[in-house]
Amino acid sequence: MPxxxxxxxxxxxxxxxxxxxxxxRVAYPLxxxxxxxxxxxGYHYRLLAxxxxxxxxxxxxxxxxxxxxxxxxxxxxxxxxxxxxxxxxPDPADRRRNVISITPAGTAHLRRLDELVAGVxxxxxxxxxAAERQQLTSLLSRIVQHHG
Amino acid sequence: MPxxxxxxxxxxxxxxxxxxxxxxRVAYPLxxxxxxxxxxxGYHYRLLAxxxxxxxxxxxxxxxxxxxxxxxxxxxxxxxxxxxxxxxxPDPADRRRNVISITPAGTAHLRRLDELVAGVxxxxxxxxxAAERQQLTSLLSRIVQHHG
DNA sequence: CAGATCTCAGCTATACTGAAATGC
DNA sequence: CGCATTTCAGTATAGCTGAGATCT
Numbered sequence: 143m144p145x146x147x148x149x150x151x152x153x154x155x156x157x158x159x160x161x162x163x164x165x166x167r168v169a170y171p172l173x174x175x176x177x178x179x180x181x182x183x184g185y186h187y188r189l190l191a192x193x194x195x196x197x198x199x200x201x202x203x204x205x206x207x208x209x210x211x212x213x214x215x216x217x218x219x220x221x222x223x224x225x226x227x228x229x230x231x232p233d234p235a236d237r238r239r240n241v242i243s244i245t246p247a248g249t250a251h252l253r254r255l256d257e258l259v260a261g262v263x264x265x266x267x268x269x270x271x272a273a274e275r276q277q278l279t280s281l282l283s284r285i286v287q288h289h290g
Numbered sequence: 291m292p293x294x295x296x297x298x299x300x301x302x303x304x305x306x307x308x309x310x311x312x313x314x315r316v317a318y319p320l321x322x323x324x325x326x327x328x329x330x331x332g333y334h335y336r337l338l339a340x341x342x343x344x345x346x347x348x349x350x351x352x353x354x355x356x357x358x359x360x361x362x363x364x365x366x367x368x369x370x371x372x373x374x375x376x377x378x379x380p381d382p383a384d385r386r387r388n389v390i391s392i393t394p395a396g397t398a399h400l401r402r403l404d405e406l407v408a409g410v411x412x413x414x415x416x417x418x419x420a421a422e423r424q425q426l427t428s429l430l431s432r433i434v435q436h437h438g
Numbered sequence: 439c440a441g442a443t444c445t446c447a448g449c450t451a452t453a454c455t456g457a458a459a460t461g462c
Numbered sequence: 463c464g465c466a467t468t469t470c471a472g473t474a475t476a477g478c479t480g481a482g483a484t485c486t
Contacts (some may be wrong), residue, residue, distance in 0.1 A: 147354040148438060151339035153404065158411055158423065159317045161430035164357070166314040167477080168437040169307045174451085183451080191299035202467055206295040209312070211454060216469060238461045238467040256301065263306055269436040274429060275306065281418065281426045282309035288417040289316040290296060315453085322475090332476085350443055359478060364445060386443040386485045 169266050176258040180251070185210065185218040186227075187259065190244060190252040193228060198243035200233065227251050317414050324406040328399070333358065333366040334375075335407065338392060338400040341376060346391035348381065375399050 154160040177183055185208075192207040193199070199207070205215040219242055222228035227248035233239035244252070267275050302308040325331055333356075340355040341347070347355070353363040367390055370376035375396035381387035392400070415423050 147351055149344070149355060150357065151336075151343045151355065153339045153343065154336065155431065156427070157407060158427055158430065159321055159407070159414055161427060161434055162310060162314050162317055163476095164434045165430055166310050167357075168434070169310055170451090170477095173307055185452085188299075188302065191301045195299040195301065196297070200467070203295055207297060207299065209298065211452090212468075213455085213470080214453075236462070236467085240468075259305060259307070266307055266437075267433065269432045270429065277425065278429045279304070279306050279309060281422060281429075282306065282313055283303065284417045285415065286309055286312045286316070289313075289414075318453095318475090348443075359476090360444075361446080361479085362477075384443085384486070388444075 165266075169262070172262045172265055173259065176262055177255060180254055180258060181225075182251070182255060183218075185214060186222060187252075187255045189215070189218055189222060190227065190248055190255065193242065193244035194249060194252055198241050200236075200239040201242060202239075204242055222248065313414075317410070320410045320413055321407065324410055325403060328402055328406060329373075330399070330403060331366075333362060334370060335400075335403045337363070337366055337370060338375065338396055338403065341390065341392035342397060342400055346389050348384075348387040349390060350387075352390055370396065 173184060177187060188208040188210060189204060192204055196203075196207055201215045201219060202212060204210075204219070205212050208215070210218070219228060219230060219240075223230050225247075227245060229243050229245055230240050231243075233241045267278070270278065321332060325335060336356040336358060337352060340352055344351075344355055349363045349367060350360060352358075352367070353360050356363070358366070367376060367378060367388075371378050373395075375393060377391050377393055378388050379391075381389045415426070418426065
């Protein structure tokens, strides 16, 4: 094995879509492992965040806020309810719906997850200055908004 | 449903790791669908790129260059060989290894995939100027290099 | 012996699809 | 009727793990 095998094809290194997927691949286990220390996954954090910021909502509405599929919302909400972090109740005004709400324990849990997630940002963006992190966030936000 | 349900929790929108995964989620079907028009997937492009730029290599070496798992390399190489885009031959110097090489048809196919992938970059980065695209690429590259 | 390579079976999480039952 | 909601079963992919056989 003569030369460095960690080298990547130049074709890939020059493609933003490749870099994005590589950073995403780096970020995923960082986030996933941290959340796991609190017995949670990304879906749980996203749902709790949506519940905390937008208030009680149906599962369908929740899925739109948290950018999750209806199918995955159902399963993840059941997890949260099972752990006492959220409550599921029938909607008296529309009996097709469940109204999901965050519990006090859920709010406390979200705060804990917030700290874990903040730590991941620092770890992921270590090589960037504060100004560069802001720049990156801004550029990515515009891409996300455009494809919204 | 009073207010916009496309709104995302502020907690998420402020997290680079979330934005990265969102952009990655947008980019994936763009890339995947385009490559599918040529009967290929991301793994195929990455392998062909590594073969074209680093020359014939063992599957293990190929996996390191293309950032792929040994297991996935085996399956994807079999795909390429089956389509005549790569060749698999035993290494006379080390009989544990297969030497994988790109064929002329593989080189031609790679050129075609290159055009498709280039189109995806434009589509993904539509809202950004040329300078901003360069900036984004640079920031992402530094993150990737740091976590290499 | 340790260590590398290849193959295969299987696993997890994300993301998604289809269908059915229920209700507006 | 059309449409929305929930639930369940199932699919696909990327990425990864473990085990075993082979070879250096």
